[in-house]
Amino acid sequence: MKRFLLALLLFLFSCSPKPQHNTISISLTPNKQSLLLKGLDPAVAGEISRDTLGNGWQTLVPVYRMPADTDMMSYQPIQPGKYQLADSVVIFTPDTPFVKEQAYFVRWYHFDKGKKATDYLRGQLRPGQTQFTDLIFKQ
Numbered sequence: 384m385k386r387f388l389l390a391l392l393l394f395l396f397s398c399s400p401k402p403q404h405n406t407i408s409i410s411l412t413p414n415k416q417s418l419l420l421k422g423l424d425p426a427v428a429g430e431i432s433r434d435t436l437g438n439g440w441q442t443l444v445p446v447y448r449m450p451a452d453t454d455m456m457s458y459q460p461i462q463p464g465k466y467q468l469a470d471s472v473v474i475f476t477p478d479t480p481f482v483k484e485q486a487y488f489v490r491w492y493h494f495d496k497g498k499k500a501t502d503y504l505r506g507q508l509r510p511g512q513t514q515f516t517d518l519i520f521k522q
Contacts, residue, residue, distance in 0.1 A: 449486035
């Protein structure tokens with residue numbers, strides 16, 4: 384009986400679908416004045432778009448200017464600008480135009496990761512750690 388239950392549990396857990404992780408892509412608009420962010424979770428994008436101050440986007444996908452010393456990436460000020468949601472695409476237009484041949488990066492924070500205790504037990508995450516991905520682009 385125990386072997387049957389063990390086999391049943393093993394079967395159920397092995398057949399469960401793996402969670403879908405959101406991946407975003409970035410590209411410049413044809414006039415190179417704005418940045419397009421595609422692939423964000425529609426529920427999150429819809430919730431943040433209701434933010435009248437516009438600070439919600441800066442906590443999820445802030446845009447930074449790339450420093451000469453890449454070790455200083457975490458200490459850069461956020462590039463000021465305006466975020467707009469059009470369908471499922473977020474459009475970022477900076478207050479001052481992107482400088483030609485200057486590199487910039489978008490820091491995409493993964494707030495959906497680390498919600499399970501097993502992530503901490505396996506050593507994949509530490510308390511207080513937020514995972515992010517830097518997406519680099521140049522005009």
